[in-house]
Amino acid sequence: xxxxxxxxxxxxxxxxxxxxxxxxxxxxxxxxxxxxxxxxxxxxxxxxxxxxxxxxxxxxxxxxxxxxxxxxxxxxxxxxxxxxxxxxxxxxxxxxxxxxxxxxxxxxxxxxxxxxxxxxxxxxxxxxxxxxxxxxxxxxxxxxxxxxxxxxxxxxxxxxxxxxxxxxx
Amino acid sequence: xxxxxxxxxxxxxxxxxxxxxxxxxxxxxxxxxxxxxxxxxxxxxxxxxxxxxxxxxxxxxxxxxxxxxxxxxxxxxxxxxxxxxxxxxxxxxxxxxxxxxxxxxxxxxxxxxxxxxxxxxxxxxxxxxxxxxxxxxxxxxxxxxxxxxxxxxxxxxxxxxxxxxxxxxxxxxxxxxxxxxxxxxxxxxxxxxxxxxxxxxxxxxxxxxxxxxxxxxxxxxxxxxxxxxxxxxxxxxxxxxxxxxxxxxxxxxxxxxxxxxxxxxxxxxxxxxxxxxxxxxxxxx
Numbered sequence: 001x002x003x004x005x006x007x008x009x010x011x012x013x014x015x016x017x018x019x020x021x022x023x024x025x026x027x028x029x030x031x032x033x034x035x036x037x038x039x040x041x042x043x044x045x046x047x048x049x050x051x052x053x054x055x056x057x058x059x060x061x062x063x064x065x066x067x068x069x070x071x072x073x074x075x076x077x078x079x080x081x082x083x084x085x086x087x088x089x090x091x092x093x094x095x096x097x098x099x100x101x102x103x104x105x106x107x108x109x110x111x112x113x114x115x116x117x118x119x120x121x122x123x124x125x126x127x128x129x130x131x132x133x134x135x136x137x138x139x140x141x142x143x144x145x146x147x148x149x150x151x152x153x154x155x156x157x158x159x160x161x162x163x164x165x166x167x168x169x
Numbered sequence: 170x171x172x173x174x175x176x177x178x179x180x181x182x183x184x185x186x187x188x189x190x191x192x193x194x195x196x197x198x199x200x201x202x203x204x205x206x207x208x209x210x211x212x213x214x215x216x217x218x219x220x221x222x223x224x225x226x227x228x229x230x231x232x233x234x235x236x237x238x239x240x241x242x243x244x245x246x247x248x249x250x251x252x253x254x255x256x257x258x259x260x261x262x263x264x265x266x267x268x269x270x271x272x273x274x275x276x277x278x279x280x281x282x283x284x285x286x287x288x289x290x291x292x293x294x295x296x297x298x299x300x301x302x303x304x305x306x307x308x309x310x311x312x313x314x315x316x317x318x319x320x321x322x323x324x325x326x327x328x329x330x331x332x333x334x335x336x337x338x339x340x341x342x343x344x345x346x347x348x349x350x351x352x353x354x355x356x357x358x359x360x361x362x363x364x365x366x367x368x369x370x371x372x373x374x375x376x377x378x379x380x381x382x383x384x385x386x387x388x389x390x391x392x393x394x395x396x397x398x399x400x401x402x403x404x405x406x407x408x409x410x411x412x413x414x415x416x417x418x419x420x421x422x423x424x425x426x427x428x429x430x431x432x433x434x435x436x437x438x439x440x441x442x443x444x445x446x447x448x449x450x451x452x453x454x
Contacts, residue, residue, distance in 0.1 A: 021223055024284055025419075031356060033286040050182035058189045065196075067216045068284060070291075072196030079189045083182075131197065133288040133355070135334070141355060 004045055004100055012060060015040050020067040031145050034152040035074075037064055038124050039160065041082055042117060047099025050086065057082035070132055077127035081120050092116040104165040105158075117157055121150045213293070217325035220282035221295055228279070228422060235422045242311035273388050275425040276300055278326075285358040285418045290332040292316065292421065297324045307386035307427040313415035314338065314393050315424055317386055326426075332358055332418060340393050341381040345370040348381045349410070351393060358418050361394060363410040368401045378412050385435050386427060 019037040026034065041057050061075030068074070092112045093103065105113045125146045133142050177184075228235075278294040296302055298321045308315040308328050316336065320327040329336060331353060338351040340363060349366030363378065376396045382389025394412040402409055429435075 024286070026286065029357070031286060051185055054182060054185050054189055058193070061193070062196075067220070067282065068287070070197075070287070070289065071199070072193045075196065076190060076193035079186060079193060083186045129288070133334070138288075138355060 001100075008040070008044065008056075011043065012040055012056070016060070016063045019064055024068060029148075031141075032148045032152055033145070034149050034156060035064075035125065035128065036153055036156045036160070038078065038081065038120060038153070039157050041078060041085065042120055042157065043102050043104070044085075045100050045102050046089065046093070053082045053085060054079055073128055073131045076131060077124045080127055081124045084123060085120070088116055088119055092119075102165075104161050106165050113161070114154075114158070117154055118150075121153050121157070122146065125150045125153065213320065213322050213325050213327060216282065217293060217295075217322070220293060224279070224281040224295075231420055231422050234420060238311040239423065272429065272431055274428045274430070276302060276428060278302070278424055278426055280421045280424060281325075283330075283418070283421060285330075285332060288355045289334050290330040290358075290418075291319075292328040292330055292424075294326045294328060294424065294426070295324075296426075297321045297326045299323050301428065302326045302426050305386060305432075306429075307384075308424050309387070309391055309427065310416045310421055310424050312392065312417075314380060314387065314391055315416060315418070315421065318426065328424075330418065331361065331414075338387070338393075339381045339383045340378050342366065342370075342372055342396075343377040343379050343390075345372060345376070347372075348383070349408070351378075351412075359414055360397065361412050361414055363412060364407065366408045366410060368406055368408050372396055372399055372408060372410065374398070385429060385432050388427065 015037040019035065023034050023036055026032070037060065040060055041053070044053055044056070057078040058075055061078035062071070064074045065071045089103065092115050093108050101107050103113060103116060108116065126142075129142045129145050129149075276296065278296040278300070280292050281295045282293040284290045292308075292315065294302070294308075302318055302321050304318050304320060306318045308318060314331060316328045316330040316333070318326050319329045331338060331351065332355075333353065334355070336351075336353060339348055340351045341348045347366055347370050349363040352362050352364060354362050366372070374396055378393040378396065380387040380389060380391040380393060392415045394414040396410055397413045398411040400409045
């Protein structure tokens with residue numbers, strides 16, 4: 001229990017730093033903005049209480065927002081996917097025997113984890129870009145931005161997952 | 170009573186969800202930088218300190234290109250020192266040293282955090298109201314226009330970049346002298362758009378675009394960029410122009426904040442007219 005909390009806290013800090021100092025400065029083709037920090041929300045243990053998921057996601061969003069200068073945007077999107085998370089986990093996870101397990105390729109299987117990550121990322125990115133643009137006239141651009149950034153985010157998350165949670169053989 | 174408690178226990182996460190989303194929306198609605206909000210200024214103070222420490226390290230990576238840009242600027246400035254002064258000749262008999270009165274002065278500052286890949290981009294500077302920076306002042310880099318100050322705290326200030334939805338800057342084609350409005354469509358940080366430039370005088374690819382001096386926060390003739398592509402809009406008689414910014418916003422390091430000594434006087438002159446029908450000439454208004 002304590003181990004899980006410490007683990008999650010370290011992960012929280014590292015992901016915020018990664019996002020704020022590296023990924024927010026990435027400008028691939030000028031408009032791609034990968035947001036890998038949502039890996040934190042994806043990776044919370046299965047048995048995390050709902051209130052803790054919501055509150056920690058809100059905090060995560062606020063931390064990233066403070067550095068981006070647009071307060072509330074990331075927080076909104078994070079809380080939203082934190083709310084969706086239990087529903088998505090139910091539909092995409094196999095048999096969960098241990099509530100301290102965390103969703104990853106090795107516990108969920110590649111396909112399930114991929115679908116779970118894709119749905120979380122797409123919803124989050126779409127919300128983020130829609131709110132910060134807030135104009136119907138640019139909807140095509142928002143969708144394009146969402147799609148491209150999501151692809152990068154998902155690839156990075158899968159990559160990190162493969163590095164840190166390789167199946168013990 | 171028991172039922173109510175059970176209901177609350179079962180659905181408490183929905184209420185928490187709604188509460189947190191409400192809070193987020195409240196924060197977003199506070200983000201209107203024109204009024205200046207308490208929340209953003211707290212956030213500025215927190216992130217400002219950390220960003221400054223980080224940027225102290227990363228600034229070394231850009232040292233070479235920054236130096237080159239500064240040297241180039243020095244050369245250019247030596248040639249045109251007079252341009253930041255306004256000539257006042259109300260009386261020809263006055264002595265010569267009162268002919269010029271200083272109109273603009275510059276405060277140097279360092280960029281400690283920036284974004285270029287969002288729809289609405291901001292920069293944070295390492296100086297604030299203690300150094301004399303106030304909202305609405307223009308910000309330029311050695312290579313050209315950067316944005317306008319929207320918010321200051323004692324030690325930091327926030328710049329709305331020209332890479333922002335609400336950014337509107339009056340610019341001029343240096344060759345033909347026709348004016349237009351610089352906006353940004355959010356696609357690429359190296360490319361800006363000019364609207365409202367009349368097609369009565371033909372523009373050419375590579376024409377230099379500079380500030381018009383109509384806006385009260387920028388002096389005349391600050392470089393903005395060069396024309397990359399243009400099409401004539403038959404219906405309106407205006408050009409649709411794509412320009413290449415002269416500043417690489419992703420590498421921005423040192424900037425100057427412009428103080429206009431006559432701003433209050435000019436603002437007073439525009440009072441009353443401004444509210445009714447504003448010519449689109451300021452970045453923020």
